Amino acid sequence: MTLAADPPLRRSRHDRELRGRAAKVIPGGMYGHMLANERTMPPSFPQFWARGEGAHTWDADGNRYVDFLCAFGPMLLGHRNPLVDDAASRQAAMGDTLSGPSPRMVELAELLTSAIGHADWAMFAKNGTDATSTAVRIARAATGRTKLLKAAVAYHGANDWFTPRYAGVTPQDRANIVEFAYNDPASLEAAAAAHDGDVAAIIVAPFRHDAFVAQEPVDPAFARAARALATRIGAVLVLDEVRTGFRLDVRGAWEGLGVRPDMTAFSKALANGYPIAALVGADALRAAASEIYVTGSFWYSAVPMAAAIATVQHAIEIDAPALMKEPGERFRAGLEAQGDRYGLPVRLTGPVQMPLLIFADDPDKSTAFAFTDAAARRGVLLHPWHNMFLSTAHTVELVDEVLTLTDAAFAEVAAARRAGS
Amino acid sequence: MTLAADPPLRRSRHDRELRGRAAKVIPGGMYGHMLANERTMPPSFPQFWARGEGAHTWDADGNRYVDFLCAFGPMLLGHRNPLVDDAASRQAAMGDTLSGPSPRMVELAELLTSAIGHADWAMFAKNGTDATSTAVRIARAATGRTKLLKAAVAYHGANDWFTPRYAGVTPQDRANIVEFAYNDPASLEAAAAAHDGDVAAIIVAPFRHDAFVAQEPVDPAFARAARALATRIGAVLVLDEVRTGFRLDVRGAWEGLGVRPDMTAFSKALANGYPIAALVGADALRAAASEIYVTGSFWYSAVPMAAAIATVQHAIEIDAPALMKEPGERFRAGLEAQGDRYGLPVRLTGPVQMPLLIFADDPDKSTAFAFTDAAARRGVLLHPWHNMFLSTAHTVELVDEVLTLTDAAFAEVAAARRAGS
Numbered sequence: 001m002t003l004a005a006d007p008p009l010r011r012s013r014h015d016r017e018l019r020g021r022a023a024k025v026i027p028g029g030m031y032g033h034m035l036a037n038e039r040t041m042p043p044s045f046p047q048f049w050a051r052g053e054g055a056h057t058w059d060a061d062g063n064r065y066v067d068f069l070c071a072f073g074p075m076l077l078g079h080r081n082p083l084v085d086d087a088a089s090r091q092a093a094m095g096d097t098l099s100g101p102s103p104r105m106v107e108l109a110e111l112l113t114s115a116i117g118h119a120d121w122a123m124f125a126k127n128g129t130d131a132t133s134t135a136v137r138i139a140r141a142a143t144g145r146t147k148l149l150k151a152a153v154a155y156h157g158a159n160d161w162f163t164p165r166y167a168g169v170t171p172q173d174r175a176n177i178v179e180f181a182y183n184d185p186a187s188l189e190a191a192a193a194a195h196d197g198d199v200a201a202i203i204v205a206p207f208r209h210d211a212f213v214a215q216e217p218v219d220p221a222f223a224r225a226a227r228a229l230a231t232r233i234g235a236v237l238v239l240d241e242v243r244t245g246f247r248l249d250v251r252g253a254w255e256g257l258g259v260r261p262d263m264t265a266f267s268k269a270l271a272n273g274y275p276i277a278a279l280v281g282a283d284a285l286r287a288a289a290s291e292i293y294v295t296g297s298f299w300y301s302a303v304p305m306a307a308a309i310a311t312v313q314h315a316i317e318i319d320a321p322a323l324m325k326e327p328g329e330r331f332r333a334g335l336e337a338q339g340d341r342y343g344l345p346v347r348l349t350g351p352v353q354m355p356l357l358i359f360a361d362d363p364d365k366s367t368a369f370a371f372t373d374a375a376a377r378r379g380v381l382l383h384p385w386h387n388m389f390l391s392t393a394h395t396v397e398l399v400d401e402v403l404t405l406t407d408a409a410f411a412e413v414a415a416a417r418r419a420g421s
Numbered sequence: 422m423t424l425a426a427d428p429p430l431r432r433s434r435h436d437r438e439l440r441g442r443a444a445k446v447i448p449g450g451m452y453g454h455m456l457a458n459e460r461t462m463p464p465s466f467p468q469f470w471a472r473g474e475g476a477h478t479w480d481a482d483g484n485r486y487v488d489f490l491c492a493f494g495p496m497l498l499g500h501r502n503p504l505v506d507d508a509a510s511r512q513a514a515m516g517d518t519l520s521g522p523s524p525r526m527v528e529l530a531e532l533l534t535s536a537i538g539h540a541d542w543a544m545f546a547k548n549g550t551d552a553t554s555t556a557v558r559i560a561r562a563a564t565g566r567t568k569l570l571k572a573a574v575a576y577h578g579a580n581d582w583f584t585p586r587y588a589g590v591t592p593q594d595r596a597n598i599v600e601f602a603y604n605d606p607a608s609l610e611a612a613a614a615a616h617d618g619d620v621a622a623i624i625v626a627p628f629r630h631d632a633f634v635a636q637e638p639v640d641p642a643f644a645r646a647a648r649a650l651a652t653r654i655g656a657v658l659v660l661d662e663v664r665t666g667f668r669l670d671v672r673g674a675w676e677g678l679g680v681r682p683d684m685t686a687f688s689k690a691l692a693n694g695y696p697i698a699a700l701v702g703a704d705a706l707r708a709a710a711s712e713i714y715v716t717g718s719f720w721y722s723a724v725p726m727a728a729a730i731a732t733v734q735h736a737i738e739i740d741a742p743a744l745m746k747e748p749g750e751r752f753r754a755g756l757e758a759q760g761d762r763y764g765l766p767v768r769l770t771g772p773v774q775m776p777l778l779i780f781a782d783d784p785d786k787s788t789a790f791a792f793t794d795a796a797a798r799r800g801v802l803l804h805p806w807h808n809m810f811l812s813t814a815h816t817v818e819l820v821d822e823v824l825t826l827t828d829a830a831f832a833e834v835a836a837a838r839r840a841g842s
Binding site: 021022031032060071085170275 | 435439442443446447448449451452453454455457467468469470471472473474478481488490491492493494495496500501506513515516517518519520521522523524526527530531534541542543544547548549550551554557558559560561562563567579580581582584585586588589590591593594596597663688689694695696702707708709710711712713714715716717718719720721722725802
């Protein structure tokens with residue numbers, strides 16, 4: 001491959017200029033999970049993005065990428081999906097943020113309660129964090145208890161108690177969090193036993209999707225044990241589908257296992273990029289959900305709800321999770337075969353709709369950084385340490401194009417290794 | 422006035438039907454600050470809204486109202502302002518929620534830091550609660566202290582520690598809140614002295630805008646005392662402009678007093694209805710702001726930022742707060758004169774851009790409910806116990822039309838009083 005020896009030119013003048021301006025008016029130049037700097041992302045990754053279309057995205061300099069970040073989840077049906085955008089435009093022509101909710105709120109609640117196996121009611125918010133926090137507040141109101149059991153390391157939002165970085169967080173903020181090990185029923189039982197009578201909720205992701213490490217499917221026995229424990233001790237089982245929603249199973253991620261949570265939090269993909277979060281729950285929690293006070297200035301806005309209705313209806317119609325399987329498996333098998341061939345063995349862990357790259361013998365992620373950097377320069381946007389996302393716009397044909405580019409990226413990294421650089 | 426004896430017909434079939442459906446799939450049928458039920462709002466108030474245009478809004482049954490709720494603040498330049506909507510559409514044609522921020526983020530941060538007197542940097546989020554909570558987290562990170570001083574009753578968001586209703590809230594959530602009395606420098610000093618060495622922040626609204634009671638302008642001496650105290654004890658002064666932003670002073674609400682906070686939280690009106698919040702702050706807090714971890718799936722979306730740029734630029738150009746003064750004063754004077762004339766004395770408290778109705782001798786709000794109900798049936802949407810909002814689409818001519826309708830509403834209430842009902 002000549003590409004290996006000759007990495008394509010990449011424009012970056014606008015991105016550099018924008019970073020310079022951002023450094024003056026935004027703390028650290030950027031913040032949050034989309035921060036792209038020398039410590040968090042490979043050097044060729046842009047910080048600023050100009051546009052998206054289907055599975056493609058363009059950075060501020062006009063470089064085009066096949067986007068395997070999908071805005072870190074929201075982009076389920078491809079950027080600027082016409083079906084979703086049309087529904088949003090029709091609503092926007094009437095009104096978005098009005099002096100109360102629109103009929104779309106009722107329609108969306110009806111859709112979610114009919115689509116999600118365990119859902120009898122729905123509430124809406126803006127951030128995934130709003131949905132997980134509201135779930136915990138409802139669980140506490142319902143049980144009169146305080147403790148929250150969560151898996152160690154697991155991310156469930158960025159508010160004072162969930163946030164993974166503790167600057168500015170008080171000991172009281174985290175006083176009621178008790179950790180267990182994902183997929184380890186004994187550790188979950190022990191955590192509950194240590195706070196006997198005071199466990200309000202167990203919050204858990206459908207599979208283990210911590211950053212930096214291999215993703216792990218849930219052990220069905222663990223899911224069943226969590227359900228049984230919650231029922232036995234009168235605690236509330238909350239499934240955090242903020243990241244996974246509508247990519248694993250449109251009926252709810254654990255519906256196929258026959259394990260039903262008491263509440264599920266959604267956000268990200270729910271409206272294909274329009275800002276909304278939802279919490280759905282079972283009848284037993286309806287009274288507590290009415291009792292708490294949560295709200296936000298834009299929680300009842302009509303446009304994201306119209307977009308969510310279109311997104312969920314379409315995702316169900318086409319069975320979005322199933323549709324992503326063939327391209328996702330081809331992507332996984334293709335990358336893994338290329339890694340083996342170039343002596344850079346890599347595994348794509350987790351569901352094929354949301355894979356995370358793990359290179360062998362790569363504790364400092366230097367191989368992951370080198371490879372994703374080489375791929376970015378060739379127009380493939382991957383992530384070196386966070387799970388990626390496919391959308392329904394990522395077709396088998398597109399994956400085949402991508403594999404040509406990643407082959408060249410592997411070749412470049414392998415050549416550099418041989419050259420000792 | 423014949424209208425007094427003959428209140429206009431009002432359609433409500435769709436609203437009733439939607440409430441019935443909502444009761445099945447939404448806890449309590451509705452939640453949060455936009456809840457309209459028999460306890461919270463007059464009987465004629467609709468719960469569901471179909472559209473908005475300028476200063477008008479239409480409920481789900483097609484009844485038209487002059488909207489003095491303005492979506493509880495967001496609607497600064499009128500519903501569906503073409504200038505803002507065009508900027509949003511142009512951005513939407515490129516992309517909204519992408520795999521990183523767009524150049525709009527830098528442009529908006531540059532605009533806010535140039536517009537707001539004390540602002541050297543800006544961060545963005547979705548909810549007003551995100552902005553106030555982030556401010557407190559930054560203050561704690563900067564000071565290494567824990568306590569937050571806030572005015573009793575004052576609302577600064579709906580997260581676990583700010584929320585006004587404590588169902589599902591643990592004692593630990595509120596352990597670091599210390600209350601003082603608004604406009605009372607001695608109580609503020611006492612609150613700080615009681616936690617000497619551990620005060621991270623003082624958070625305060627630009628004026629006292631608690632629900633149910635008369636609004637109070639800030640005493641400039643209190644504002645200066647809060648500033649001096651914060652500086653003296655090394656605490657951070659946070660101004661919560663979520664509700665007031667761009668309605669009182671486009672440079673920041675206390676800029677005219679010569680009192681500069683260390684951080685200010687904005688949301689609601691910032692993008693004329695598009696969902697966004699901002700926290701701006703002074704250089705001294707830049708490092709702490711970089712250190713904390715906050716984020717959200719839609720915090721970097723480009724469309725609300727494009728809308729915010731258009732909104733803020735236009736609000737500055739036309740001096741939106743000044744523009745609302747004449748209509749606002751006419752509205753206040755007109756309503757107060759009508760109340761006096763009909764023997765139902767009422768005062769519009771607070772700034773004329775955000776007035777709150779207080780009737781004399783009305784502890785149970787029955788007069789406020791009766792009057793706002795009669796006004797709603799005539800197509801004027803007022804609020805019986807929360808501050809209202811004007812927009813720049815509320816012209817003097819429109820206020821004069823409104824006063825004809827409110828005159829009839831007063832006449833109806835006065836007649837009912839005379840009839841003893």
